[in-house]
Amino acid sequence: MDNPKTPKVNLPYFDYLLHSLAQEDPDVTQSFGRHVHWGYWSRPSTATLTSADFARAADRLSQQVCVAGKVEGKQVVLDVGCGFGGTLALINETQSNMTLHGLNIDNRQLQRAQTRVKPKPPNTLQFHQGNACALPYPDQVFDRVLAVECIFHFPDRAQFLKEAFRVLKPGGILSLSDFTPKKVIAPLMKITLPKPFDVGFYGQCRVDTPLHQYHALAKQTGFTTITEKNITDNTLPTYRYLRTIGAQQKQLHFTALIETLTIELLSRLHLLDYYILAYQKPKH
Ligand SMILES: C[S@@+](CC[C@H](N)C(=O)[O-])C[C@H]1O[C@@H](n2cnc3c(N)ncnc32)[C@H](O)[C@@H]1O
Incomplete structure (x- = not known):
């Protein structure tokens, strides 16, 4: 599975997660052992701060992306940036006659996915190591392409959209979740810090594409927008949960704290929104 041609990425939060999982940290295992993304609460006021509640909320976020992408039986589905395979696990548990593929740049994550799902x-189900911006698949082979909370890591959003369009069959759907800044702060999000500060805890993140520009990129690629759902408020309990488990960790991760607080503040002010988007390739 290890592909020497795949570029290396530096994602300190995955180093931390993989270490905690190897140590069998019960909270990290429950909350981030399957999905590595924010949670979704239809009624955020009902969120509790338990790891079990967070794990259910993370499952619900994947469900929302699948619903937006109309993922249902007898489809060929690619999950790009599949992490530990949580979204594919959910589809595998709930749908039948599915041909599932997971792609990730990091072989360590794929190894966990392969042993668990x-x-x-x-x-x-098959997993492949590769880069989302140079998908190692022929043209027009997938009914659905999913990308859950990962596009901000990809080297080039426009190039990923082109690749997703290329590998989708006519009528196929790309369904994704991603952070989008308000137009007014988008220029600030383009500022890159000098090395080594550009990597921080979450690795390189490009959260610089406001919604109108996202849609414009998708349209230029040939897609039609079929779903646009702002779920920022539904994800906000994630930050309270992260603070709770962060306080229980033996080691303080200062960059993690600062970066997470910044994302939380921008999200609460709706300067940074969290969207589920689905784009369809024309049928003809
Ligand atoms: C926040 S995690 C989300 C993982 C998974 N989608 C989930 O929801 O559990 C971001 C993922 O993007 C992957 N990733 C980052 N850059 C990538 C690239 N260029 N190509 C493919 N995957 C990439 C990371 O390895 C990581 O698994």
């Missing part, structure tokens, strides 16, 4: 026949 086993296809439920007649579903099939």
Whole structure:
């Protein structure tokens, strides 16, 4: 599975997660052992600060992306930036006759995914190491392409959209979740810090594409927008949960604290929004 041609990425939060998972940290295992993304609460006021509640909320976020992408039986589905395979696990558990593919740049994550997610026949499941901006698949092979909370890491959003369009069959759907800044702060988000500060805890993140520009990129690529759902408020309990488990960790991760607080503040002010978007490739 290890592909020497795949560029290396520096994602300190995954080094931390993989270390905590190897140590069998019960909270990290429950909350981030399957999905590595924010949670979704339809009624945020009902969120509790338990890891079990967060794990259910993380499952719900994947569900929302699948609903937006109309993921249902007998489809060929690619999950790009699949992490530990949580979204594919959810589809595998709930749908039948699916041909599932997961792609990630980091082989360590794929190894965990491969040992933990086993296809439920007649579903099939394969993982590949590769770069989202140079997908190692032929043209027009997938009914659905998913990208859950990962596009901000990709080297080039426009190039990823082109690649997703290329590998989708006519009528196929790209469904994704991503952070989008308000137009007014987008120029600030383009500022890159000098090395080594550009990496921080979450690695390189490009959260510099406001919604109108996202849609414009998708349109230029050939897609039609079919879903646009602002779920910022539904994800906000994530920050309270992160503070709770952060306080229990033995080691203080100063950059993690600062970066997470910044994202929380911008999100609460709706200067940074969290969207689920679905784009369809024309049928003809
Ligand atoms: C926040 S995690 C989300 C993981 C997974 N989608 C989930 O929701 O659990 C971001 C993921 O993007 C992956 N990633 C980063 N850059 C990538 C690239 N250029 N190509 C493919 N995957 C990439 C990371 O390895 C990581 O698994």
